[in-house]
Amino acid sequence: MDFSVFFQPAFSGGGIYLDWVLSGIKWTLLVSILAWIIAFTVGSVVGVLRTTRLAALRAPATVYVEVFRNIPLLVQMFIWYFVLPEIVPESMGDWMKGQMPMPEFWNAVLCLGFYTASRVAEQVRSGIQSIPVGQTYAGLAMGLTGPQVYRHVLLPMGYRIVIPPLTSEFLTIFKNSSVALTIGVLELTAQARQISEYTFRTFEVFTVATVVYVLITLAVTVAMRALENRVRVPGYMGSGK
């Protein structure tokens, strides 16, 4: 094993191979965190819609979840990147093909965000549905409107309940961000493969990439556990742990 490979001058770009690794980490984090913002926002809305009593709101949310959950991420990535510019109105398609800044990056973010949103939606829905229905009745009886019941009663509790499964969705988004390499985003896995092709130091390079992913997992797990403790409602579920 010879980790000095990372300090050798890189094939191109003027730096050393360590710079490639760092740039890969940067893109992995950027894609994942931006996609998570989309996933959390869209997922929360879709998840809430799935719990409403209005079929006209529930149906599109259900279709959304089923469509995005039952098509592999790789296929969705190709659809965002290759298919979408062809089937949107022509002027927009031309913009996507010509002027759009960093099309690989933004398509990867949107794809991963909307894909993960379907999974977040399922968690949010199960969190809301696990709250005893008496709490909704109590809220309504106190004169809150439907949206106010969600805002002040269901969501504050529902989000707390689903922190552990949301943590694992958040971890999954970092791993799934590697699929972005198929449309040309040079994130960590892509950089690892690229360095190993130039240097044949496959073992060392893949080891470093794996360690970075493990560190990301550890960091996220610790942060989410801290968040869980911080927002814990005293005397309610799991506070003894």
Add this chain to the structure above:
Amino acid sequence: MFADFDFDVISRSMPYMGEGMLFSLGLTFLSMIGGIFLGTLLALMRLSSFRVINAPASGYVNLTRSTPLILVIFWFYFLVPLAMKKISGDAYATGIGPFYSALIAFTMFEAAYYCEIIRAGIQSVPRGQSDAAFALGLTYGQGMRRVILPQAFRNMVPILLTQGIILFQDTSLVYVVGLTDFMGAASKVAQRDGRLVEMYLFAALVYFILCFSASYAVKRLQAKYNFGR
């Protein structure tokens, strides 16, 4: 938008796409069996009270579960040929072919996920069951095989099948090493004929129909037999 949609490219590439689908299904089926088998062993190891047994299993599972599948595929494409050279002692051993390399990668990767499902399944069997088995004089192996695992697996059937559907979707990632699974076939036809829109939408539709009906069937099965009670 569908004005110049070329349906013919789909029908004329059907046989090739069919072969790709067989590859995907075969890879899914075999790695599911391998994954469940290895996953059971890992789960039993993780539940052992001996540190020398549970520590390596926990380490493997946690490491694999924090690594992206694509990186795991790359790892095994690199390691399997090396291992073959070591085992056969032949410096020019040619490996075992792309299908088996992919099969090993998916089996090893999925085993970590199946391990966690199976571990939860075993833990869901009431403690009294294993106490009763030991009280009857069954050994650990007999108790597991005849009392605990049958009950655990009965509870786990739906979630094991759901994981199988996820695995089927994941097999599309063999694209990164150039294999011709269903998605690989679609993308090769798409690039050869310049028909990306048709082929990728068709692939999406096929995956959707298969995965949607499979998860619907799992839901029905779960309701019908009231698994987990």
